[in-house]
Amino acid sequence: MLDRHDNELTAWDRDHFFHPSTHMGMHARGETPTRIIAGGEGVYITDTNGRKSLDAFAGLYCVNVGYGRQKIADAIAAQAKNLAYYHAYVGHGTEASITLAKMVIDRAPAHMSRVYFGLSGSDANETNIKLIWYYNNVLGRPEKKKIISRWRGYHGSGVMTGSLTGLELFHNAFDLPRAPILHTEAPYYFRRAVRSQSEEQFSQHCADRLEEMILAEGPETVAAFIGEPILGTGGIVPPPAGYWAKIQAVLEKYDILLVADEVVTGFGRLGTMFGSEHYGMKPDLITIAKGLTSAYAPLSGTIVSENMWQVLVQGSDRLGALGHGWTYSSHPICAAAGIANLELVDEMGLVDNAASTGAYFRAELASALAGHKHVGDVRGDGLMAAVEFVEDKDDRKFFDPSKKIGPQVSAALLELGVIGRAMPQGDILGFAPPLCLTREEADIVVKAALGAIETVLPT
Template sequence: MTRPPLTNMQTRDVEALLHPYTNPATLRAEGPFIVSRAEGLHVFDAEGRRYLEGMSGLWCCGLGFGDAELIETAREQLGRLPYYHLFAGRSHEPAIELAERIKELAPGAARVFYQSSGSEANETQIKLVWYFNNARGKPQKKKIISRAKAYHGVTIVSASLTGLPYNHRDFDLPVDRILHTATPHAWRGAEPGEDERAYAARLARELDALIEREGPDTVAAFIAEPVMGAGGVIVPPEGYFEEISAVLARHDVLLIADEVICGFGRTGQWFGHQTLGFKPNAISMAKQLTAGYAPLSAVAIDAEMAAAVEDNASRIGVFGHGFTYGGHPLGCAVGAKALEIYQRRDIPGHVRRIAPLFQARLRALADHPLVGEARGLGLLGALELAPDKSGRAAFEPAGKVGARMAAELQARGVILRAMGDVIGFCPPMIIDEDGIEELFAPIPDALDATLAWARAEGLMR
């Protein structure tokens, strides 16, 4: 695949920007992919070529691109109240309306607190957990358990929660008080003959042993994505959260659901924890909270946490946490409209109706020799590329085959994300049968081309 010379816009970009999650050397050689506009399921590059955006941007544009209602809501809000804050008892209608809508949709939510990103939401979660345990007289109960391959953000503590090595290397992370337990990936982790239930029970025993080893009086919370996103769209084994929740309850350990990717219909219910059958004490949300149209995140906590936090803040005299843009009126107005649209158009119902076709097309690719596992839930999916189907082998070096596959797909008009050698799927939730056909039609050819390249490179027989 030969590369054309860099355009003027690409050269300007390389000289001006430091790109997240990008190899700078590759960027200098190949230039950035410039997106000029978007509409519906599609984005268009600077030369006008059209691509189906199979990742909803970064897991967030659940209503696709160019939704007229969201655009008009943003325009009206900017004309009415372009900025205000929630400090010192100030408030505004969009913040109140959105919090009420979140409480309506999230069972058990008692209070809502706003930030601008999922990273900030999870950073806030940990501060609230520490504050909560101080408030109830348990100052030693501060350790947080996350999982290998989890993704919870990039701020100092949220990046420590993230269980991906490149988020830690040379950033002096993770910080202390952060622990990691096993990734719940049966294809990779289950023993021969061990079914999903038995595997889930074993993971719960390992978690229990970790808590006992650390001391239950020192462990405060367990944080989990219902379906792990950036770690490879990993769907937990049957019974996993049932087993895990019992361990946490026994040790008085809070359960935080990171719903930044799964929330607001992506799995066919309002939240992923509803689809997977567990009850968290707190929920982090972002991305589809505003359908990606404005930066906003939120944390929802249950009544016990809310009462302890508010009582403690009253004793101190102030709740000493907050962000300049937390509860920004633009984000809140767009978020309230997005949630209203999700309800009015029954987006979770649409996901439940269309997901069987999406999952069938995804799993039909499992027999290809380059695909180790095809997996997914709702409108989330992944193809794990591997040298065989055993679940024990991986490409060396990691990431080259996935990157090639993503490039082959982009050349065929489909944008998906390579996470190492896993190809992730997260199309806008408005996708229909024709969109699913457009998404999957070029994939077999792209797999064949990638397989031929991998064999030529000596990466696979």
């Protein structure tokens, strides 16, 4: 039972709080639940009603070190007491922001050079777009501005970053996507049109479709290609064999920049510090956010390669100061959280744990679920996994979306004390737990997932 204070908070919530990615009418009318989260420890969160849940999605793929880490809280408090804020414009910095920049570059692929800090993955990708356009203007290529993303990719919720995103939910009634953003085929092997294709053949098909688009648009007009190393919100879909090598060969052929959106994969989630390293990518820009602070404070970044940095310097020498910035860029409290967080990632051995426990978790999930007649695919990499449901496995027939099988399974899972995410545009249950997950905790998730599936889709 909710106490009087919780009832009051719930009423305030429905009357005053505008939630992101929420069915507004149903929530305001009380047709969907309000859950007020009060605390967290390790991989668990607790609400104001005392209900404890194993958070197998790490918030939104972001609480990598787990909840309740005193070291980060202390770093935030100390920075706030000493210097709560100062801007980073015209050469100003703080010890925290400068130190964190060095720590990020020390961990990034060797060809990366500088970090520009923002607050969210969305604003980091907005920065990327502006830098790409600036870069080509400096090089005297004003027509080279189009950016190719992929259907089912997720790159933010702004006007341009929402355009980069290739999911209907983020376009509906927003007049998106906007030019000059284009979308090519998603590397979604399970949903390939030609089922006889091997992974390598499907990867070549994706690269061929990309090259056809570039030639149709004119290579002189295409500036960049952006992709998550592994598709995240679009279904937790690892790239098929050979995908990134084939895509990069096309990009190099036509002098097109590569942006690796590592908001989800940066800082350990795939069992390597960066997903670029994991899949052999050599990006010109890397987008970072979530794992940078484990969401203890909002912070994002654009990591710029040395080659691209040199062109940006040429532009500044010619045009003056770069006219781009946010009030809260490099916020010292957020940077202090980032320093403590990255230290914890190292001290707790979380990159290695993501690799070893992730492999165990995915193997156990596949062993428990793959034989179910309505489980079409169990996939993932590192500490990311997804289960995709089908009406008929042999014919790969999908459920009618109106049945909302994915949300039903997610709700049943929550009743069993585990949080998973119903992914958009499909009946897909996603997992991305904190990187501190143990094998015993992975077993809890697997057992609950099996129970939830059997509740909604009994055999």
